[in-house]
Amino acid sequence: MADDAGRPTGGLIGQPHVRIDGRLKVTGQARYPADEPLANPAYAYLVISAISRGRVAGMDLAATKATPGVIDVLTHENVGQEVKPPMGPDGKPTTTTLESDQIWHDGQIIAVVLAETYEAAREGAYKVVVRYAAEAPSATFDSPGVEVEPLKANETRHDPAKGDAAAAFAAAPVKIDARYDTPIQHHNPLELFSTTCVWEGPKLTIHEGTQNLYWLKGSVAGQLGLDLADVRTISRFVGGGFGSKGAPTSRTAWIAVAARRLKRPVKLVTTRDQGFTIATHRAETRHHLQLGATPDGRLTALVHEGWEVSSRPSSYNVSGTATTARMYACPNIATKVTVVHADRNTPGFMRAPPDTPYMFALECGMDELAYALGKDPIELRRINDTQTDPVSGKPYSSRSLMKCFDAAAGKFGWAKRDPKPGSMRDGDWLVGYGCATACYPCNIGPAAARLSLTPKGKATIQLAGHELGTGAYTLLAIVVADRLGLQVDDVQVMMGDSDLPPVPGAGGSNNAASTSNVAAKACEAIRQRLAMAAVRTNAGIFAGVDPATLTLVNRALVGPDGRSEPLETAASRVSPGAIEAHVENVPQGLPPDAAAALYHGRASLLRGQSREDVTAFAFGAQFVEIRVHRRTCEIRAPRAVAAFASGTIVNPLAAHSQYQGGAIWGIGSALHEQTEIDLRTARYVNHNIADYLVPVNADIGEVDVIFVPEEDHEVNPLGVKGIGEIGIVGMNAAIANAVFHATGRRIRKLPIRIEDLL
Amino acid sequence: MEMTLNVNGRDHRLSLDSRTTLLDALREHIGLTGSKKGCDQGQCGACTVHLAGRRVLSCLTLAAAVQGRAVTTVEGLAQGENLHPMQAAFIAHDAFQCGYCTPGQLMSAVACVREGHAASDEAIREYMSGNLCRCGAYPKIVAAIREAAPQMAPKMERA
């Protein structure tokens, strides 16, 4: 890739820095979308379906309309024709809401009550009487009535394959043949899903927590038939996303319709339980994994077949075989994925969507294989480590997997492990050590940014980026300060508004790579203008010098011989006011229309596993100590150690938090989280944040993170690989493997709970 | 109904539905949106405020029931430009990511120290377990509380 972002100069990239938005966040001044001040808002409350399949036969709204304060009720009968249905997370048709009387799933939006106050809207919603024409629903795998759809290859999806895996597996001297299950999980970001819509004439402003401002804008404009320029989305801070706010969902357009009817702002804050069905989730998956190996531990066959549940109309799937097929050197690979359609809401992106469930299967299987071979699990991975993508034959841009294993194993004290299951004890506690590989593809998208610099050395960067907790504001301030020779405090970062230049959605861990590279490119554009002006003048010290050799350091333009002139002098030569650059960055390998599509909210990512030049992944190794009480079978995770190599780390302080938070998500995923479904009614039963278990403070002990240094000159000019998702990926298997080591019980489904060990 | 709420040392005269929670009164009627709604049913702690110096869940507290008692929200923690030691420690330790649980964590953390429940990491973990952090900032929250606790001089405390 062309090095048009140049090289780091200021020494700030890689230095820990407290968040520049930290003060706003600890004083209550950070404005999340539902915090926006509004003039005379009306309040909306959703009515959701109590059945999972059928039709709305009728609604009695008399009591609702008679409720003091209630203004209006939206149903499919009065507004159904005003909105085109939104597309699903895969950009294809999905379940609908008020467009018709059809009910696709439990908890589907079927009416919106509007009132003067929140309390009145809620009362009115409870008074809606719905008559249903109900049909028997299909809940999940094996339910009567599901439709089974084996996925086929097309332009965008392939089933990685190589050699003759079936024959190689049949002939393998050592084999593992096992099935694994993962549950339904819900992101449950702490911020409730909310939408506020405000019209000014033809212009619509939407305040909604989103990971993709331009996609939301484009989607709502399309649904309502509005000019793209008339829709603005604002989301300055997002109270956690984890994928749940990645794709547009149905509620937004209805709130826009409500605000248009009422001619005043309408604010919707949904309830925690509604969030389980009006947004997305991680679908339950099943896996059949076959590993064949030689007695000395070399893999000869890898067969991974997955099954995933989706809604009736959507074939959304995550196909994590694209990851598992590439993890280890293996000459014979076969993969396949099948979608099972049930009467459910459409799933969507959730932290490392493909990798979290699929790597659970592979990394448990590798542990089982290590035991079958009588080898140390780390050594088994070393034997099968590779610098070449086994599917495509392309080189990895960089792969520091074994460095991560060695660093984490040392810190963890793996050498103290007695491999025999059930052999390590501490009083009444059975102690188990487990480890697993973590990985995540390196994705990057096209992005645009506007940057200005004053002669006094104050910079402002503007782009429609997203701060979900990743430290996105701080990341950009660091990059700009580094490149322009300023201090971090000199940089103002403006994001969270679709009136600013577009960037891809914050998903697929692309944010840091996409935005830091475009920011660096904008800085380079300004440096070039300063340098050109400096060498062209007759008066200055740089007259006639090669402009490429001039750098910005410490508020000065510095030449190759160390001579320098103050930034103020250099900048005033270009403009007495501010110098501004508007740049777009389209990573090599993306289609020619990538920049244009970006402005319509359809940013295509260059994905780590489908690049022409290299295969690009970040890697890590995760280690966990599990303790299982001998009598009660209580399971604790007192400590975890993880090492990651993710190329350039812009801000190690926030990166540490991301990795650590990812690992804690992994503890939740492996030991706590599961959305339970009633098999007869296809309804979620634990749809609140007390019965859907997530880790609390007392569940979490030590979570150590090691940064393994890595320079990657192939992945993108700044060498940024992305870190938001990898932290969860190895945890499921590391914990299941540790449970096996502690107890001798191989649990092949998640979450692992007391009842599995009784 | 008419009522007067005392928040962060200031009286607010309001006319509210008798069902309005303290959380909604703060957010929707007084304009103090620092306190967050994460569940509205007492499960997450994002709405934690101090009522007469003790931590309460404002989503489970009716506004009408707190008249005559001092309410302190996250907006009332700092003294002018000077951050409360707990706020400063949260920034220094990066004890948050998205920041949505943070107002509730801070109010609970300050109360946790005042209650005498910050003597050990175990105690902090236990007494901070009513405040969920979905971003998983727990180890850093514990570290921040440990650091801020000895700095919490009584004069920094508002009643």
Ligand code: FES
């Ligand atoms: S909003 Fe009050 S406890 Fe969750």
Ligand code: FES
């Ligand atoms: S910082 Fe996001 S929920 Fe705690």
